Amino acid sequence: MATGMTPKIKLTDVVKRFGEKCVLDGVNLSVEPGESVAIIGGSGTGKSVTLKCILALLIPDSGSIEIDGQEIVGARSSEIARIRAKFGMLFQGGALFDSMPVWRNVTFGLTQGRMREPARMRHIAEENLERVGLGRDILNLRPNELSGGMQKRVALARAIAPRPEIIFFDEPTTGLDPIRADMINDLITSLVKDLGVTALTITHDMSSARKIADRVAMLYNGRIIWHGPRDRLYDSGNPYVDQFVQGRADGPIR
């Protein structure tokens, strides 16, 4: 996509190895401001590693990752902390802090774990929980007292509470029944639209990718082998993408 704008996220030739295993072998991807992109691919193809490299949780062996034109590979930790203020992240398992109640989880990005202005924070938590369709009755509950779907929603509320510019979704529908998964997809779509954020989702759930994303990229063998608008997903002309989206055992992917 050549819009002339500085991409919100830009990966250039990103390589990441773990010992002998090369997980990312020159990933190139660009996400424009306000765009929602989904990276699809099988298990172990490096989707989560890509996300962790963008979040600076992993350091690539080579290549460049820019956020709003600012390089994060090799950046100082203070600089990375500043860039991370733009991010919100929904982890696959929620990754809620089980030692604290829901309202403190939701406002953690605002307080960095300190007990400051509890009344205002509870109010902010309530507002964000309402956005994800949850009531104030769960404010004082612990994450382990919630169902899987509710935990995902609380994690989503936590991700949006600091009003990030970019939200990452790591397998947002994994572990949910089809109805709950569709509800989460709807929720993500409306939140991304309402908040005007840039979104990057990694998933192997095709219905989720088609619903959430404007554009889809397929990661295979550590490289982006295809990308295009979501409407072309089932008409990509790429045998790897065809096999993956149709869920066939026979084909070029072994």
Added chain:
Amino acid sequence: MIKAIPAFPLLAFAAIGRLVVGLLAMVGRVTKFALTTIVRAVTPPYYPARLFAQIMEIGWFSLPVVGLTAIFTGSALAQQIYTGGSRFNASSTVPAIVVFGMVRELGPVLVGLMVAGRVASAMAAELGTMRVTEQLDALATLRTDSYRYLIAPRLVAAVLALPVMVLIANSIGIMGGYLLSIYKLGFNPASYLATTRQFLEWDDIRMAVVKAAVFGFIIALMGCYNGLHTRGGAAGVGKATTDAVVSSFVLILFSDLVITIVAFG
């Protein structure tokens, strides 16, 4: 012509080499971890509420087990010294040796080992679970430094709490020896207390406090290091917990020996 070196000695050297390099690498990693934690602990932001919570967790909630260990050990020590000393008419040394034994050695070491068993394992399990459930990654994305938020409060709390616990354990241990000596062995209470006071020295108390602070540092360091470096799922958490306890035990006993030799050697 160069004579071929037999394969077995080469393999043995290679194995020893790998072991030594692995050990040195581990020492390097733990040292870096400790230095990073110390630097983060003395620079803001600070988390006083978390420090207080950890002092309660490490100190207050360990008191029952530490107290019971101390009273049983002090009493058993008195009985052993009395039985052994009777063979060469030295049973009157019971108060002096109970004081020496508890304050210089048994108090700090037993408190260190008991707290290591209870706290290092809990730290490793909690942090390990946070690692495998991506809670540590979540902390980073929420712009919270896990060293400052999770590790530093535990390390500082353990260094502060252990000396107080050792002083309490020493007092309870000496009392255990006193009670057994008075009510079972028939010692005179006044002369027992007088001998105890006579042999209780400030230098010994100071050394016990120093040992306790070092043990506290070791316990928190091993618990947090192993927890933070957990790999894999539930099995990884189990391994981290075991490693935390075993390494704490070994390092506590080793550092106790070093401090004792430096102080009395």
